[in-house]
Amino acid sequence: MDKDTPTPTTAQTSWTITEEQVGTRLDRFLAAQIDKLSRASIQQLVIDGAILINDKPATKSGYALRLNDHVRALTFVPSSAVKNVTPQQIPLDIVYEDKDFIVLNKEAGMVVHPAPGHYDDTLVNALLARYPELSNQQADLRPGIVHRLDRDTSGLLIVARNLQTQGLLIEQMKEHQIEKRYLALVEGVISLDRGSIDAPIGRDPRNRQQMTITSVDSKEAVTHFKVQERYQQHTLVLLQLETGRTHQIRVHLKAIGHPVVGDPTYGTGRLRYGITLNRQFLHAYQLRFKHPVTEEIIELEAPLPPDLQSILDHPEHL
Structure with missing residues (x-):
């Protein structure tokens, strides 16, 4: 996903502490639970009184969690982030x-x-x-x-x-009722025609800006893939998300030894043979879902943008 998860305002907002989580710092716990929210932001939320423990405002971000503590977030937006956003005339497709x-x-x-x-x-x-x-x-x-x-x-x-x-x-x-499909060019040749990657994803304890496959403070993550084209050193795949976790596609493809081409975080960040690509080869290609009001089935598709299509136009380099 990448980054295809619901925004923090729609994420889980309360948790009950289990035996495995006892003793964890409050800020570390919340950073693992809430996608894209830094520990600094969580510490500000504690100062704002927006984090409750057993229905009372937490007083310390370093509070050591206890068994069956009930943790609740009243908001995911720290006071330091509240600011009027200026409308800007930027072209949209x-x-x-x-x-x-x-x-x-x-x-x-x-x-x-x-x-x-x-x-x-x-x-x-x-x-x-x-x-x-x-x-x-x-x-x-x-x-x-x-x-x-x-x-x-x-x-x-x-x-x-x-x-x-x-x-x-x-x-x-x-409820996983919105079908999202992506196109990705990956490193190496995938032997299976289709398959599924079922591995939980959480924050990498060694680098909090990255995600990884882990059983600690993680969430279920399932990605289905189907090979579209095999090249000499690469594979074009169509991916469908069953769940939507931060960096899900990129983490899952790295885990099976086929990172997304051009991915600077989870791959090599470059294409072989000197082809220039300034970002990861990942494109949200298709959507299918029910109109929330009329209940009409909406099916949409966006072709590959020129920078990605130009790579496929030269298969001799792949």
Whole structure:
């Protein structure tokens, strides 16, 4: 996914501490549970009184958790992050649009939503300029966002135009009723025509900015793949997500020894034979889901963008 998980405002908001989690620092525990929220942000949430332990505000981010402690987050947006996001006239490739939601084809290099230190030139800045009604949902800096894509992953992304539709789409996402398929070029030749990768994903304890396959503070993750084309040194695969965890596709493909071509974090970050590619070869290719209001089946497809298609146009180098 990458980064195709529901946004933090829609993630699990309460937990009961098990025997395996006893003694863990509160901030470490929450950083493992909440995708894309740093320990510094969690510490600010504690200062804000937004983290409750047994229905009382936590007083220390370093609190050692006890058996059956009930931890609850009132919000995932620390006070230090609250800021009005400025609408910006940035071109968007709209694939589908009605009064309830839009589907756009996000270009590589665009960050989906603002975060501390990066409030401009994001997808949300562009959405607020084109759809002013989204400003009514701006309190958490993610108005209308149903799911995410990594900055350097291109492709189809759903954005709700009102809170009711956003809630219905998020529920579909949680129930795995939105079919999401990706195209990826990977290193090496995959021998199986199709298969599934079923391995839980959590934060890498050695590098909190990365994800890894682990049984500690992890979440279920399932990725299905089907080979589309085999080349001499690479394979083009179609992937379907059963779950949507941060960096899921990239972590799972690395785990089976076939990282995404051009991935600087989980792969070599380059193509062989000197072909230039400035990002990972990963594209959100197809969406299929039920319209949350009319119940019509929506099926959409976004072709590979030019930078990725140009790689496939020279199979002799692959």
